[in-house]
Amino acid sequence: MSKTFFPGGIHLKDSKERTRDLPIELFKDPEVVVILMSQHLGKPAKPIVQAGDKVKIGQLIGEAQGDFSANVHASISGEVIKVAPAPHPVSIEDMAVTIQNDHQSEWYQTPNVKKENGLFSREELLEIIKKNGIVGMGGATFPAHIKLNPRNPVDTLIINGAECEPYLTCDFRLMMEQSDALLNGIRTILELLPVKQVIIGIEENKKEAIEQLKTQIEKAVFSVQVRVEALQEKYPQGAEKNLIFALTKRTVPVGKLPFDIGVVVQNVATVIAIYEAVHLKKPLIDRVLTVTGYGIKEPKNLRVKIGTPVQELIAYCQGNTENPGKVVFGGPMMGVAIRSLETPIMKATSGVLVLNGNISYQENQCIRCGKCIENCPTGLMPVKITESAKIGEYIQYEKLFVTSCIECGVCSYNCPAGIPILNYIRLAKAEQMKRRNQK
Amino acid sequence: MNLLSISSSPHIRSGITTRNIMLSVCAALLPSAVIGMAYYGWWQIGLLLVIGVLTAVLSEAILQKILHIPFSYLDGSAALTGLLLVLTISPMSPWWMPLIGSFVAILSKQVFGGMGQNPFNPALIGRATLLLSFPIESTQWIMPYSHVTTATPLNLYKMANFGSEGLNQVVASLGGTLQLAYRSLLLGLRGGSIGEICFPAMLIGFLFLLFTKVVSWRITCSYLVTVIVLSLLFKLDVVVMLLSGGIVFGAFFMATDYVTSPLLPKNQLIFGFGVGFINMIIRRFSGMPEGTTFAILIMNIITPLLDQSIKKPVGFVQEVKKL
Numbered sequence: 145m146s147k148t149f150f151p152g153g154i155h156l157k158d159s160k161e162r163t164r165d166l167p168i169e170l171f172k173d174p175e176v177v178v179i180l181m182s183q184h185l186g187k188p189a190k191p192i193v194q195a196g197d198k199v200k201i202g203q204l205i206g207e208a209q210g211d212f213s214a215n216v217h218a219s220i221s222g223e224v225i226k227v228a229p230a231p232h233p234v235s236i237e238d239m240a241v242t243i244q245n246d247h248q249s250e251w252y253q254t255p256n257v258k259k260e261n262g263l264f265s266r267e268e269l270l271e272i273i274k275k276n277g278i279v280g281m282g283g284a285t286f287p288a289h290i291k292l293n294p295r296n297p298v299d300t301l302i303i304n305g306a307e308c309e310p311y312l313t314c315d316f317r318l319m320m321e322q323s324d325a326l327l328n329g330i331r332t333i334l335e336l337l338p339v340k341q342v343i344i345g346i347e348e349n350k351k352e353a354i355e356q357l358k359t360q361i362e363k364a365v366f367s368v369q370v371r372v373e374a375l376q377e378k379y380p381q382g383a384e385k386n387l388i389f390a391l392t393k394r395t396v397p398v399g400k401l402p403f404d405i406g407v408v409v410q411n412v413a414t415v416i417a418i419y420e421a422v423h424l425k426k427p428l429i430d431r432v433l434t435v436t437g438y439g440i441k442e443p444k445n446l447r448v449k450i451g452t453p454v455q456e457l458i459a460y461c462q463g464n465t466e467n468p469g470k471v472v473f474g475g476p477m478m479g480v481a482i483r484s485l486e487t488p489i490m491k492a493t494s495g496v497l498v499l500n501g502n503i504s505y506q507e508n509q510c511i512r513c514g515k516c517i518e519n520c521p522t523g524l525m526p527v528k529i530t531e532s533a534k535i536g537e538y539i540q541y542e543k544l545f546v547t548s549c550i551e552c553g554v555c556s557y558n559c560p561a562g563i564p565i566l567n568y569i570r571l572a573k574a575e576q577m578k579r580r581n582q583k
Numbered sequence: 584m585n586l587l588s589i590s591s592s593p594h595i596r597s598g599i600t601t602r603n604i605m606l607s608v609c610a611a612l613l614p615s616a617v618i619g620m621a622y623y624g625w626w627q628i629g630l631l632l633v634i635g636v637l638t639a640v641l642s643e644a645i646l647q648k649i650l651h652i653p654f655s656y657l658d659g660s661a662a663l664t665g666l667l668l669v670l671t672i673s674p675m676s677p678w679w680m681p682l683i684g685s686f687v688a689i690l691s692k693q694v695f696g697g698m699g700q701n702p703f704n705p706a707l708i709g710r711a712t713l714l715l716s717f718p719i720e721s722t723q724w725i726m727p728y729s730h731v732t733t734a735t736p737l738n739l740y741k742m743a744n745f746g747s748e749g750l751n752q753v754v755a756s757l758g759g760t761l762q763l764a765y766r767s768l769l770l771g772l773r774g775g776s777i778g779e780i781c782f783p784a785m786l787i788g789f790l791f792l793l794f795t796k797v798v799s800w801r802i803t804c805s806y807l808v809t810v811i812v813l814s815l816l817f818k819l820d821v822v823v824m825l826l827s828g829g830i831v832f833g834a835f836f837m838a839t840d841y842v843t844s845p846l847l848p849k850n851q852l853i854f855g856f857g858v859g860f861i862n863m864i865i866r867r868f869s870g871m872p873e874g875t876t877f878a879i880l881i882m883n884i885i886t887p888l889l890d891q892s893i894k895k896p897v898g899f900v901q902e903v904k905k906l
Contacts, residue, residue, distance in 0.1 A: 151897070154597075156595075310595070385897070385898070389897075395897060395898045396898055397898045397899075398896060398898045398899050400898075468587065469587075469588075470587065470588055470589070470590070470594060471587055472592075472594050476592075476593060476594045476595040477592060477593045477594075477595070478592050478593070479592055479594065480592065481587070481588075481589040481590055481591070481592075481594065482587065482589070483586050483587050483589050484585075484586060484587065485585065485587065497594070499594055499595075501587070501588045505596065508601055508655065508658070508698070509655075509697060509698040509699040509700070510699045511601055511604070511660075511698060511699050511841050511842060512699055512841045512842050512846060513604065513841045514841070514846045514847075515599075517846055517847065517894070518799075518848075521897075522896050522897055523894060523895070523896040523897040523899075524894075524896050525846070525847075525893060525894055527846060528846075528893070543893055544893060545895075545896045545899070548896045548898075551592070553592050553593030554593075556592075556593050556596075557593045557595065557596055557597050558597050558599065560599045560600050560601045560603065560604050561600075561601055561699075562596070562600070564591070566591070566592070566593070567591055570591070
């Protein structure tokens with residue numbers, strides 16, 4: 145029996161068939177990259193280059209500001225032509241550094257980190273991860289050096305290979321093609337995080353990856369137990385709290401974080417990025433993503449430089465760049481629709497989906513079917529939050545635990561009346577956050 | 584700059600719509616409707632069904648126009664209400680009964696603001712109105728095929744105060760032996776409302792709704808279990824109690840109405856229990872022969888109260904334990 149979370153969750157058509165068997169292709173370096181300073185959870189990084197500066201691949205161009213911020217690096221070599229706001233998927237516009245490619249592909253020499261007996265100390269490892277700007281690449285963009293330095297002792301490391309969003313196949317391809325790097329990344333994390341077990345959770349629609357990793361782990365040597373677990377194909381299996389429950393039967397208490405119950409979760413791509421940073425001295429300057437969807441004729445899995453404008457990827461995959469429809473960064477359930485084709489690829493862009501933009505969803509009256517309650521993986525009552533949000537009944541928000549919502553979108557997806565339930569929840573959530581901060 | 588159309592996530596939808604759901608329930612009622620026509624006359628019952636459904640849809644359109652409610656008369660919910668109403672009235676009903684019943688049913692929904700806002704099951708309001716306004720026309724029962732005037736088995740049982748004498752009368756009216764009587768009850772060869780008589784037909788429809796996940800088992804099961812337990816407690820014949828009136832139809836298709844039943848699983852169990860309890864109290868102790876309609880309507884009043892309760896999210900209990 146494969147493992148899963150409950151309550152709630154839904155079965156989605158996985159729509160991965162078009163790209164799941166396509167090897168990762170290297171996307172040629174673009175003429176121009178636009179590197180956003182805000183690609184992580186915390187404050188935007190501060191640009192430390194000016195127009196006219198020459199930069200090399202891997203050179204620091206944005207300095208982290210504060211704890212939850214992360215460094216940003218040049219992904220190509222060339223000349224900085226602009227330090228100005230550029231389209232951002234979430235905040236519409238944000239500061240970015242634009243680099244003109246000189247096609248020299250020169251690497252910036254990272255100063256050597258002190259090494260004792262060929263081994264890094266815990267602090268050195270954290271410093272390397274921090275310096276190289278590694279953030280959670282599954283979508284949450286939580287800086288890795290914070291996640292790997294938990295306040296509480298942790299005993300379990302979970303590697304998230306669930307990839308429960310439909311369409312996306314980039315994590316699957318990484319597990320198939322870079323499994324050595326993945327296992328080495330796990331070893332690296334084990335050096336700085338003394339856990340008792342490592343669990344790699346993979347949804348069972350990725351059987352090949354499960355088999356391959358199992359075989360490799362059997363042969364490999366680890367300091368602790370490392371095992372692969374097949375997860376039921378159920379959305380949102382890869383959501384952090386659901387994944388933890390599915391694999392360890394531990395529940396993250398309301399308002400707490402995974403490390404409070406002794407667990408750290410890292411996405412497959414992040415683990416590989418950590419390996420590359422520590423062993424190849426490579427900052428987070430590129431990532432693998434899936435370009436697919438209704439409007440893409442030749443879907444692909446691509447390794448793309450951070451900062452590549454999305455229209456180049458759509459053009460490369462034979463999509464319509466004139467009137468593409470709806471373009472989504474990420475998966476169809478949790479991804480963000482972007483407003484400009486000039487929006488650059490970011491550290492957490494796991495996919496570029498071109499969907500039919502002409503679908504309009506009519507909002508009808510709620511028939512009180514209760515499907516949103518039944519399917520909510522967090523055990524909330526979306527219908528009641530919607531009722532309250534519609535009339536601004538904010539007294540109810542606390543009682544309805546609006547801030548616990550993980551925004552997986554299952555409620556909106558399933559609503560027979562076509563009510564954008566999650567939008568109402570977001571309204572309530574924002575209001576509740578504001579009120580909390582005022583207190 | 585060429586701007587794209589945007590929307591917030593999720594960017595895909597399941598495709599399940601209100602209309603799908605309403606039409607599924609209509610489909611689930613088809614076996615019962617067909618059996619009703621076969622038993623009581625194709626033309627006669629067919630006419631009642633057509634009048635009931637058309638009146639419901641037309642009333643919804645007209646009332647939505649008058650009350651300035653956005654048009655949704657073709658979403659299947661009005662048709663479903665009309666269908667449900669006709670299936671719960673007497674096969675001897677004159678043509679104007681579904682007309683009035685359907686109109687009142689839809690009116691009871693629209694005056695509260697339409698879909699999702701009605702506190703009472705519309706079809707049952709229609710039926711209750713007919714029952715109270717036209718008691719004679721509403722309680723004329725005939726046997727299937729032969730169309731001989733008869734009393735419902737439940738009524739016979741009740742007239743004898745649910746004693747063994749009453750049971751004997753039920754058995755006598757349904758073939759002579761207990762076994763034959765049970766068989767008749769199961770197949771619906773008895774007097775009763777158009778759609779409520781044939782258990783297998785209703786079961787097929789209900790299983791369809793269960794497997795397509797349109798309804799959950801909770802309300803139906805807790806309703807039926809309560810009826811069975813109370814029947815045993817009151818020392819009544821369980822089979823006769825279950826199959827002689829409208830309980831099965833009510834438990835399968837009426838009590839499970841989304842709008843007028845509670846949201847949370849736990850409350851659905853309470854709701855089902857409440858309906859079963861009130862139903863049995865009415866049957867056993869009141870002057871009325873049948874209590875399904877009023878039992879469900881009474882519990883409909885409780886639904887908003889039950890819906891006040893708030894479910895705790897995942898991870899809540901653990902936190903309390905720690906403190």
